[in-house]
Amino acid sequence: MKKDKKMGLSTRSIHSGEIRYNEYGSITTPVVQTSTFIFRGTHEIDQLQKGAKGRFEYGRYGNPTQVAAEAKLAALEDAEDAVLFSTGMSAITTTLFALLNSGDHMIITDDAYKRTLDFCTTCLQKFNIGCTVVKMCDYKAMEKAIRKNTKIFFSESPTNPYLNIMDQEKMVAIYKKRGIKIISDSTFATPYNQRPLEYGVDLVIHSATKYLAGHNDILAGVVLGKKEIVQPVREYLKITGGCIDPHSSYLLIRGLKTFELRMERLNANGQTIAEYLEKHPKIKRVYYPGLKSHPHHDVAVKQMKGFGAVVTFVMDDNVKTVHKFLSKLKFINIGPSLGGVESLITHPATVSYYKLTKEQRLKLGIRDGLVRLAVGAENAEDIIGDLAQALG
Numbered sequence: 001m002k003k004d005k006k007m008g009l010s011t012r013s014i015h016s017g018e019i020r021y022n023e024y025g026s027i028t029t030p031v032v033q034t035s036t037f038i039f040r041g042t043h044e045i046d047q048l049q050k051g052a053k054g055r056f057e058y059g060r061y062g063n064p065t066q067v068a069a070e071a072k073l074a075a076l077e078d079a080e081d082a083v084l085f086s087t088g089m090s091a092i093t094t095t096l097f098a099l100l101n102s103g104d105h106m107i108i109t110d111d112a113y114k115r116t117l118d119f120c121t122t123c124l125q126k127f128n129i130g131c132t133v134v135k136m137c138d139y140k141a142m143e144k145a146i147r148k149n150t151k152i153f154f155s156e157s158p159t160n161p162y163l164n165i166m167d168q169e170k171m172v173a174i175y176k177k178r179g180i181k182i183i184s185d186s187t188f189a190t191p192y193n194q195r196p197l198e199y200g201v202d203l204v205i206h207s208a209t210k211y212l213a214g215h216n217d218i219l220a221g222v223v224l225g226k227k228e229i230v231q232p233v234r235e236y237l238k239i240t241g242g243c244i245d246p247h248s249s250y251l252l253i254r255g256l257k258t259f260e261l262r263m264e265r266l267n268a269n270g271q272t273i274a275e276y277l278e279k280h281p282k283i284k285r286v287y288y289p290g291l292k293s294h295p296h297h298d299v300a301v302k303q304m305k306g307f308g309a310v311v312t313f314v315m316d317d318n319v320k321t322v323h324k325f326l327s328k329l330k331f332i333n334i335g336p337s338l339g340g341v342e343s344l345i346t347h348p349a350t351v352s353y354y355k356l357t358k359e360q361r362l363k364l365g366i367r368d369g370l371v372r373l374a375v376g377a378e379n380a381e382d383i384i385g386d387l388a389q390a391l392g
C-alpha cells in the first residue's frame with residue numbers, strides 16, 4: 001500500500017510496506033533470511049545495475065523484509081524515506097559520520113542520550129569535528145553556540161530522565177535560516193505523539209528498540225526524512241555495516257501493526273501512573289510532561305498528542321530506601337530500556353550512571369532518590385497495586 005495521508009495510523013501501520021499479493025500468497029511479509037541474492041542470468045545483473053526495484057544483491061545493501069519495514073516506518077512518520085539500522089546508536093553514529101566532515105562543528109543538548117553525547121564529544125573529535133554542548137531548552141545558548149562551520153544541531157525531545165521538551169518552533173527558527181541541519185532523536189515521543197518533520201526538522205531518528213518495536217525483543221534504529229538527506233546516510237551504512245537483519249526487520253513489522261493500540265494504552269497508563277505518584281506521600285517529586293507541575297507542560301501540550309509512558313520520580317535520597325522499594329516489586333521488572341509492553345523500572349544512580357562518582361552524577365542531575373519507571377501496557381490498576389504495595 002502506498003503512503004496515504006488520509007488513512008489512519010493503524011491502517012498505515014498494518015498495511016503500508018506490505019506487498020498485497022506476494023509470490024507465496026502469504027498475508028505476512030516473508031522473512032527473507034539470506035546473506036546473498038542470486039541472479040538467474042546476466043539479464044538480472046543488468047536489472048541490478050539499472051536500479052530495478054525489488055532486485056537485491058547482498059545483505060548489507062538491503063533485504064526485502066527490511067524494505068517492507070522501512071516503508072511502514074516512513075508511512076507512520078509521513079517521511080519521504082527511511083533507513084533501518086541494527087541499533088539506535090548505529091543510526092545516530094552513521095548519520096553523523098555521513099553528514100559531517102573534518103573541520104565541521106555541531107551542537108548538541110546536554111541531556112541527550114548518554115552514548116550519543118559520548119560519541120559527539122569524544123569519537124567525533126578524533127576526526128577534527130567540534131561539538132558544543134548547550135543546556136537543553138536554553139534558546140539563547142543554542143543561538144550563541146553557532147559558529148561559521150556549524151553544520152548540525154542535534155537534540156532530543158522528550159529527554160531522559162527529566163522529560164524536558166524542546167520547543168520545536170523556537171528550535172527550527174534558530175537554525176533553519178542559517179542552513180544548519182536539525183536532527184531530532186524522537187525516540188521518547190514516537191510518531192504517534194510528535195511530528196518533528198512537520199515543523200521543519202531535517203531528520204528524525206528513533207531507537208526502534210523502544211516504542212516502535214514495542215516488545216523488548218529486538219534492537220533497531222531508524223533515520224527518516226527527505227530522500228536527498230536519507231540517501232547519503234543509506235550509502236554510508238553500506239560502508240559502516242550496521243544493517244538490521246531480516247528477522248529483526250520482521251519482528252519490527254509485527255510490533256508496528258499494533259503501534260497505535262499500544263500508544264493509546266501507554267499514553268493513558270503514563271498519565272494515570274504519573275498522577276497517582278504525584279499524590280503519594282512517599283514521593284517527593286514527579287516529572288511527566290502531562291502533569292501541570294512539569295516545567296515544560298505548556299510546550300508539551302502545544303506540540304504533542306500524548307506524553308508517553310516514561311515517568312520519573314524522586315524518593316528519599318537514600319540508595320537503601322530505593323533498593324528496598326525496587327526489591328519489593330512483584331511484576332514490574334528492574335531493568336533499563338523503555339517502550340515495551342512490560343513495565344520496567346530503573347535506578348539511574350546505581351544502573352546507568354554507577355561508574356560515575358556521586359559528585360559527577362549530581363552534576364548531571366542524577367540524585368540518589370531518582371527513579372525512572374517505563375510504564376508498560378499492563379492494566380493501570382495492577383501497576384498502581386504493585387507500586388502501592390512496594391511503597392507501603
Ligand SMILES: *Cc1c(COP(=O)(O)O)cnc(C)c1O
Nearest residue numbers: 087088089113187207209219220
Ligand atoms: C535507547 C536510546 C538510544 C539508543 O538506541 P539503541 O537501540 O539502544 O542503540 C538513543 N536515543 C534514545 C533517546 C534512546 O532512548
